[in-house]
Amino acid sequence: xxxxxxxxxxxxxxxLHMVVPxxxxxxxxxxxxxxxxxxxxxxxxxxKHDGTLVPQDAVWPMLKEFFDGEMYRQGAIDxxxxxxxxLAETADVVILTNLLDDRxxxxxxxxxxxxxxxxxxxxxxxxxxxxxxxxxxHNPSVTVFVDDLGHQHGSVAKYAPDVxxxxxxxxxxxxxxxxxxPAAHDRIDLWPDALSWIIDKFESGKAAPSIDLPPEELDQxxxx
Numbered sequence: 001x002x003x004x005x006x007x008x009x010x011x012x013x014x015x016l017h018m019v020v021p022x023x024x025x026x027x028x029x030x031x032x033x034x035x036x037x038x039x040x041x042x043x044x045x046x047x048k049h050d051g052t053l054v055p056q057d058a059v060w061p062m063l064k065e066f067f068d069g070e071m072y073r074q075g076a077i078d079x080x081x082x083x084x085x086x087l088a089e090t091a092d093v094v095i096l097t098n099l100l101d102d103r104x105x106x107x108x109x110x111x112x113x114x115x116x117x118x119x120x121x122x123x124x125x126x127x128x129x130x131x132x133x134x135x136x137x138h139n140p141s142v143t144v145f146v147d148d149l150g151h152q153h154g155s156v157a158k159y160a161p162d163v164x165x166x167x168x169x170x171x172x173x174x175x176x177x178x179x180x181x182p183a184a185h186d187r188i189d190l191w192p193d194a195l196s197w198i199i200d201k202f203e204s205g206k207a208a209p210s211i212d213l214p215p216e217e218l219d220q221x222x223x224x
Contacts, residue, residue, distance in 0.1 A: 006140035077170035079191030128159030150181025
């Protein structure tokens with residue numbers, strides 16, 4: 001490979017809004033209220049007609065239905081399109097998204113529709129191991145990983161500790177509810193600010209420093 005820098009980015013709530021369009025779809029099509037201010041995902045859905053809680057085992061089938069037929073509702077996070085295309089002028093870019101493999105092309109088409117056209121990798125569970133393989137395949141000069149979910153930074157820290165890890169929660173409604181994970185090197189929720197941070201890491205050409213966490217804690221971050 002070319003020894004260019006590499007950006008590995010998550011999609012939902014980093015590049016595209018997800019929970020807000022999901023909430024709007026639930027309200028209009030399922031007559032379910034999704035209380036995003038509750039700070040909880042599976043305990044925040046209630047039937048509008050009587051206020052009863054939607055059982056947890058019913059939430060995941062609705063998420064599947066949303067990703068099967070409603071992905072067109074997801075718009076780009078402010079600044080994401082401009083920033084990621086700017087970074088692509090000097091770096092390789094890939095998208096690592098937690099979706100089933102059969103939705104890879106739908107996700108790629110969805111991203112192309114908003115102006116983000118890069119290889120898409122699907123994954124289920126922790127991203128550390130598949131990310132390490134992507135890094136090995138590219139052999140980059142330096143790698144930056146961006147994801148909203150803290151536990152994914154723990155997973156990447158465990159399997160690819162030399163990768164810079166930036167936690168970003170691009171959906172404003174969620175920023176106050178998602179804690180910064182100690183396994184991330186930094187937390188920046190706005191793309192214009194993140195762009196400068198990522199460019200700085202690319203230009204430095206330096207691998208990420210180790211984060212001083214006991215192995216048992218790192219394992220816990222990688223599993224939660």
